Amino acid sequence: MDFRLSEEERAFVAEVTAFLDEEARHAEAHDFMAPDREADSMLADSPARRAFNKRMGARGYLGMSWDGVYGGSARPGIYEYLLNEELAGRGAPLIGKGVGCIGKTLIRHGSEKLKAEFLPQILSADVEFALGYSEPNAGSDLAALKLRATRADGGWVLDGQKTFTTSAHFADWYWVAARTDPNVPKHKGISVFLIPMDHPGLTIQEIKTMGDHRTNAVFFDNVEVGDDYLVGEVNKGWTYVCEALDFERFTFFTVNPIITKFRVLLDLLKRTERGGRCVVDDPLIAQQIGRLAADVEAAKMLQRRVIVAASKGDVPAVEAAMYKLFSTQLGQRIADFALDALGPQGLLSHGADGAPDDGKWEHSYRATILDTIGGGSSEVQKNIIARRGLGLPLN
Template identity: 40%
Template sequence: MDFELSAAQLRFRDEVRQFLAGLPPQTSAAVHDTGTLHSWDVHRAMAGRGWLKAAWPVEQGGQGRDPFEMATLNEEFARAGIPIEGWLIAELVAKTLQIVGTPQQRHEVIPAILGGEILLCLGYSEPDSGSDVAAARTRATRDGDDWVIDGQKMFTTMAHEASYVFLLARTDPDVPKHRGLTMFLVPLSADGVQVRPVHTLGGERTNATFYDRVRVPDSARVGEVDGGWDVMMVALAFERQPAAAGHLLHLLGRALDWARTAGPDGPAPIERPEVRACLARAYTDLEVSRLMGYRMTWLTSRDVLPHTEGSLAKLFSSEALMRAAASLVDVVGADGLLAGHGTGAPADGWIEHEFRHSVVTTIYAGTSEIQRGIIAERHLGLPRATARRDKA
């Protein structure tokens, strides 16, 4: 299949590259070093160029960019090592609200997201139910025209920067767990909300969030009462992306720079067969990940939500990143475990960074085992019992 970019798409790619070339040289390392993979300066600059709403129709104030142009934008930011996780999370909520949100939510919340004014975070996982989000215990109880929310969420990344949490709560404990859930947009400034930092193995900051009798109006509800699972399936179709392919693209670029540089005591590492083999395997995995991503982009361009294709791409790309990072540590040797940018570590410390971070990518948007179960049942047509035995 031919996924070559058109002339217009190539022009947009050049525009993005020029923008990235104009950013301060330390932007990438500085953002990663904070643990918060978001830069308000970059975010506002993107908003100023209209890129946050570039994919939206012109009649809605967007630029009408096609899905391949947006895939190119994401790829170029990844190549430069500029994380835009805050924007990607907010965008998936905006796309979900466009499909299942109320007219008020579409009128008030989406423009604030696309204008670069606010971020959102995802309130799915809990301490006792990570990828099994349907086992959520956070409760939302009806009280007149309001809902009262009590509970705790884990891994609410960007909660310390966001204005709202897109929160899954149990509204009926007496029905099957998938059927008694409802989605809400909860202001993080509301009384009773607490945000506490959680620092991860991958060097990122995520958060635990607590909800103590948090009162929100019924207008904060997204979708039908007890219809939260259907709403979340829409959101997950946007969330399950080959995001780790971007990290692999950046890591491979850094690793190639290291491999091509001769040291004071000998030739460049790329002269060693094991280094070339490692880089070749990583490049092959990268191409497979990118093609899976382009397939999702193609489906999106035809107004198809890539549910199973997202699981395939997410599973492969995250595990490919983990393989590549581990192999690079092996071929670099002990120096591959040196951490920190500007410390003389090989590839400026990115090999060590991705060695830690790659493990975390296998958890985002559902663990690898969750994705395998989805693929087994929905793509291969295996019965649930068979999929579970295979997973075990």
């Protein structure tokens, strides 16, 4: 496998780096670029963040892989991965949901009306979306979702509940999977709708996670949706959801933040003394650092395999599952090791006197668990590898 970037790809990375260097000089840069942030989804909404996204749009960085007919530049998908890696390395918002899951699904399956309404807004970063898939009893087994969409005059009425909808509290539109036919096998009775997030029938309730990440429960009470906001065909929603999830898995989990985190930890440990000597002088600590360095390199290579497969036009579901499983658990192991190596001080949280790196490692320990759940839990990734990669008889 040839993992080297072409001259054009390297030039693109250099161009993005220069753009981000320029952005970092912005007075409000910390609102949209914070390399210490654990995940892109922890970014709060702010005018500065929206303005940054608009500057990304103006540079043509949104929709790069879309066809020219839809306002994209028809570049190979690898450019989106390269862009996301650079953004993630700086803690900037990834190009995520709008361009990827929603834009690409609308291009493939949406009506002309939906394409005309949403695609230009996605390209100019004038719209934020929330993804409404998970429910209290439908997460890993998403096809068990129960949010009911009942036929009404000229449209549908939705009643029920979603849970863990990240960004529902500031998004403009809600991309929702609902059950339109309860009398057929579960995968065959699901449809996808677009609903304005300020619809009076929606109630949004905050859920705080152990990693200080805000997500939400969303309640639907007689939410009326016109037929023109049904995405694609009725009862074909499962196909659209799966396509979008495949996209999410191999674009949302970037490797640069892990590489940076490991370097930052190494720097810190080289400066940390305990019992009159530097902690890295302890051979057991040094060995664990060596082990993690090898694992960081392995994560990098697993991710390159995803990129190579994707750039050949394949949907790299198995490669992406291997990478997601390994890299998110590695993020946890780095945080776990940090707390062991830092001793009692490592447990001090943000703002506490003497907290190493102002509590970064204590927070990382709590936050990295979320990565092993969102976008498909580690067990689900193992199932994908076993079933789709190795042909083992899992049902």
